[in-house]
Amino acid sequence: MTTSPAPAQLTTEAEDDAKLMRQLEEELKNSALDEDEEMSISSSSSSSSASINLQANMLTAAEQLLADQGMLHGVQIFFENQFFEAQRIFASQEQVNPVYALGSGALAFMKACMTFNESDIQHAIKTLQQAEALCNAQIQAAPKKTVPLMASVSKLVSSGWSYFGYKDSSAKSSKHGSPAGTPAPPLPKHMTNGEIRARVIRAESLLLTSLILLLQESIMSYLKAGLNLRKGYKSYENVWAEFKTMGNELNTLVDNNTRGGVYFG
Template identity: 40%
Template sequence: MALNVLNTTYSLAKAQLDATKKTSRISGYFSGYYNYFKRDSGSSPTSTASPSSDISTPNGILRAHVVKAECCLLIAVLQLLQESVMSYVKCGLNLRRAYASYNFVWQKYKAMGDDACKYMDRDTISGVQFGIGSVHFVLSALPAKIWKAISVLGWKPDKELGFKLLKECADNKRIRSSMATVMLLAYYATAASFTPQILSEQYTKIAMETLLEAQRYYPNSALYLFFAGRISRLALDLSLSTQSYLYAAEMTKNDWAETAVANACRYEIAVNHMITGNWNEAASSFEQLHKEKYWSPAFCKYMQGSCLEMAGNRSAAILAYAEVPRLVVKKLGGRMSDIDAYALRKVQLFQSSGYQELDLHVPILEFMCIWNLFHFMDKPRLDYCLRSVNKALETIQIQEQEEYDKRSQELAPETSPPDHFDKRATLLLVKAALQNVKGNDPAENTIILNWIIDHKDNLATESWVVPYALWEAGVACWNVNNRNRSRHVWEMALEFSSYDFEYRLAVVSINIIGWEASTTTKKERELTLLLCM
């Protein structure tokens, strides 16, 4: 529905622009009369800051270019969220179209110099500042593979320019100021939550200052309250985070956005419940989200089952898992979304053993590892999670021994050798992530992560484990101030492809490499840009 509205708006703006391509005598007369009137009202006739070719472009035409460009920009954002290769390509092309229109207006704006506000209204200026800033932001969030394709066109993102223009747009308090603030908050909150071990301290303070400034003008904005929940979590104030989400949902009651905001807040509250170990409350929230068909009903049902399993209610967990396959929908060009594919694959794995091997898995902790949620847990809950992982590893070891004992009693045994590489690798990755957060002795983590990397050829189903293990290895190096090694390991992770949540890890790695480069020399920054392109 959003795409249809944006495409319709794009067509209207384009029709307005097409109608003005043929200049009539009347439009030429009015343009000349307008310029004469401006000179007669006090403008210096010798001023050269605004060439007539730029002044003669009516503000309405410039505004139409901005409207057309913003439609392309927002379409690109929607395509980016679909997380498929074709969607990424379309996203890049729409960003290119958006930038072409924005750049046309931007060049006019710069040519007018100090007199720009005489010939362009401030809302059009606000729109072009928001647009160019956002294009550079969104472009920097694309996976490295798509960056390489776009770089062939000679187009390079400039995140610093994006920051500057969005900040100016937000400070000017015009029509796109709120959107610029939302874009900045979304970037700060997403980047810091993707990599809390490294960027949380850097971005949380900036995000909080941006949010407080925005709330001075819109104290009851549900959108800003939602971001208050995200930023409070980054600041490790989970109680305030949950209160902010509840207040945001309350603000939209009987509003057009009531259902959407309520469900988004309910999901974030469920995440807070997981972080605080309230598994039953989290399961209840995911059950409600499944009923509301929020995001991915299959994934919400999978998460409900995983929370129930962690709470010790296996019977209810199995019933929830059993519903997942029928909830999966192929909707992205005939393919499943990454999150649906992940949930379906995990459930099929559980079903293949008749749910008899659930003791060899910790599904909810596996998801929390991928989503980098351990950083927000306190020490007692981290210890509890670590005990759960160690228990599952011990169970694998016991089962392996039983299988070897059975084979030792047979000559040319029919029983296959134990094959628990995928299960063990997943559990070891979760254990390494927990120990990274706890700050345990890095020597043990080195052994664990090396085992995963050494056995990568034995992993049949969990192809995501190796690149994520490289990510954790980089974090471990970062924790001991070996940053060059961290960058090298993260670059190794970017070489992997076709695994679950590839896009998420690609964005994480690119943002960290780029952020660290911004704190070093110009030569290193150029090297990082080349890596990303």
């Protein structure tokens, strides 16, 4: 003879289901903020990125390779079983440099996969979200490339004003700008190497976050993992599309380490 669940038990299950649906709705809303993925920041990392103020990474490909020497040394000694020294190197710049934050996140990810300890899992997620937040800050700070249609319209309007004897308003001095007659610096033709790099690191952080979420074995974690995988895929997709527009300039504009990250993805 079967017994029906008590009313209190049914109420608790209904409340849990409602809470789960609210969390899922919030995650879907954050994931769909921007189809271009740069503003689709998860609710857990949006507050962190809002407080981060980073300058755009304007290093050239050659300069970036030189700047990566410290990080590469950390990776090398990690594979030589010097784990604590590698962790020290990654932690030295994890608050300001996305690739160092990714290194710390990768170490935390491996520890969580080996221990299955909830505190280690949460630490890995937090560290990887810090890397994602740093990438979002650099993406937002980067100068945006010229859009061909908008550039043509702007040039046409400027020519029209000149034809009728009016000076282009962009040539006038502003309270923040340069003196009158000084042309504004041209917008880049492609994404900067720094922005591409930030998008790649962001995608790799999202991938590792998705994998670590699967260890929690809950419905919400599975859903979050799927959303993070989608955001990471969009990030890789946008960078790959940018690579196609660069043509023969790719090897000059993008450093080897960043290209390797894209090919890996």
